[in-house]
Amino acid sequence: MTDDAKRSGFSRRSFLRGGAAGALSGGLATGLLTGEAGAAAATDAEAAETVGPGPVEIELEVNGATHRLTVEPRVTLLDGLRDRLDVTGPKRVCDRGTCGACTVLEDGRPIYACSRLMIESAGRSITTVEGLGSPGAMHDVQQAFVDHDAQQCGYCTPGFVVATAALLARHPAPSEPEIEAGLGGNFCRCGTYKGIRAVVAGGKGGGVSGG
């Protein structure tokens, strides 16, 4: 097992700590490209257990609900969310940490769900785009995506919404390097960047009237 896996992995202490962090409540790490995601995880390597290679029973919180399930160690957080928990907001596009369509918050920090094993998220709190708001009660950033038409086919949108919410929570008026760090790891094919720029320019409230 690598140091990374030990550090972020399956320990009783991180398990207990996980449930407490609310979505977007604490300080958010910067974007995915900075390498900070995951770095602030537990340092209690001494408490880590070896798990697998067989299926592992884990518990994690997704959008406020606690789930206990048994997964193979090789199942990514993304596939576990989509296939096991039917949480399909996060999308599988590149499936290798490039495009950002699977971006979720883990304990408030944006991560690529395709590049994390579900067992690494044991004891953690996951927030997907569905956990930020619902069609009848949208998060400000979701409302701003609608107002600025920052979506066409919409397949990249869940990842962009989560990454944008994380960016604006940390930097309500982000600089160009902060935008690049926060959203440079998300890609759209239809070409909705003009609208996304407008969302970001509107700040956390996304309060500019429709484009």
Add this chain to the structure above:
Amino acid sequence: MADYSWPEADRRAQIGARPARLDGPVKSTGFAKYPSDQNPSGLLAAKILTCPHAHARIVRIDTSAAEAMAGVRVVHVIQGEGSEIQWAGDEVAAVAAVTEDVARDALRAIRVDYEVLPHFVTEEDRDRAPGAREAGERAEGDPDAAFATAHRTVERTLGMPQMAHMCLEPHGQVCSWDGDELEVHASTQAVSTLAGQFATELGVPASQVRIRTEYMGGGFGSKFSPDRWGIVGAELARKAGAPVKLFLERDQEVTVAGSRPSAFARIRAAADEQGKLVAWDSDSWGSGGLPGTGQTPLPYVFSRLPNRRTRHTSVPTNLAGSRAWRAPNHPQACFLTMAVLDDLADELGLDPIDFLERNLDLTGRPETYREQLAIAAEMASWKERWQPRGRTRESAVQRGLGVSVHTWGGRGHSSNCDVTVHPDGAVEARIGSQDIGTGTRTIVAQVLAETFGLELHQVRVSLGDNVYPQSGPSGGSSTVGGVTASTRRAAQDALREVLVHVAPRLTAEPEQLVAEGGRVFVDGDSSRGMSWREAAAQIGGAPISVQGRNPGSGRLISSGVGGVQIAEVEVDIDTGVVQVERMIAVQDCGLIVNRRLAESQVYGGLIMGVGYALYEEWIPDPVSGRLLNADMEFYKLAGLVDVGSLEVHMMTGPGYDERGVIGLGEPPVISPGAAISNAVANAIGVRVPYLPLTPDRVLDALAGRGGPA
């Protein structure tokens, strides 16, 4: 009799407005369920084994180990022993299993022995291509004489490689059988035509095939058919007796599920002393994989150029067949033509906009282009800022401006729409169309609301299901014209029926009545009226249901648009890196239904255009025949920070609105490659002959090396 038309400008409440797309909230919250999000009970996961060789014969397949694996439900051989495979990535076998991981394990357990055969994947090297087919020569006038007496002539060899559609939702579907009835949640651009194609392959009546596509994650011309993986998915589900989800892995999506044909050409063009084009000679070639490719329309836009000769050669390669890519053949023809005209303008010592203007009589719509060129030049401050080619600054970073013009048809396709008015005032439309991200759902609702004088939230639109009336596939910018025309006709007819019931209550004739602002009243005397709800109640106990069709009578739609784009770039001549600083688009699409969504289409076209101008290309490996970049790390899309400042001007008002509704998906993606290439030539003083404008190609051009071909 029935007079189908759009309201006059001063009576439009919805048409031309900017309402937000209706499915925005479900998309931005992740509540929208795409085909790939469907997880019916008992679902199996399917994966496809593909051939690693670009050309091979299958000698032996052994699936026994895979079949014996726990969790594997069905193993299906797609191409058996003896089959000849013509491209890497072609489908050989498929597995359905309890999870995706088990299915992948099973694929690894299938043993296939191949006899590897020679392949050819580098079509820019036409002279070495086996099987190249000349399409023949077309000539008009006397090009040789015209070249001999011309004032200035340029000759260039230019080209652009194949590129991928790169739909974010991969191709695929979830198939479920209930007895001999099949339901397919398909990521498709063709809800109404897919069932028949599935039915033929599967041996069931089309009436027993249901296609559902509430949302889908991008198609761009690549999702019109069930494809082999669709049929295989349905077969696996039938054999397994369980629903099967089969979506391509990303490497498969890039390799086999959609590419745009390449285009290369050696072109000569000549002008006289007045800067008038007098001769054209092009020898073009390109490939769309194994089928080769058809001729790009050269010369583009300036198609009435006298004294022209065109030849074309189709070059088959051992790569998966190309698919329609947004504005088929136009981006290629536009780049090849506009780059040569731009170089000729430079040779003549003319401002390229001036040069284009001198030759607009050779185009199909000179007045449109003249107006658009003037607007675009004004937006770009072209007169103050454009300078002749060459290094204009004492800096490694050089700036340049480039221009291009384009055209497209965009006539509405065949469409049927059922509009129903209920006695309680509820209004709904059902249409077998699909919203591929362009906003079809929203514009159908706008047409309904406009016709009945209601707000958007008072009407309901159901689409994305083939139980609704047939409406055409979403391709070629044909959807907006098709669905608005069929919906408007149905809605106007349904309203007339309502008005017949209402008229006696208002002691008026039906023809005197209008529905506006939530009321039905005598035109010119709004006191003689009633609320829409009260009006609807007059129809009695049963709803009124009417079908509208396109094509049909009335002046609702037409075709033929023009557009002009200007690019401004910075080029670092030490590193060869090109940065797009600014893109300006001036675009006509007739009567605009939704300004916000129309602008989004144009912004999207510009952004996709920056991608193929600077980054995107299939890179086949001549040795293995496989793509070297069948992923998203090395097949690069433009990102948020790559696209510069984008400005869009939509042509509206007299001269445009009365054309009726015309499609917009294709036009704005045609010019960016040409405009950006021209801007780079303006910045650095030489033509970079190939797209995308990668640093190595820019440095080669600066060093005087032409590059491949």
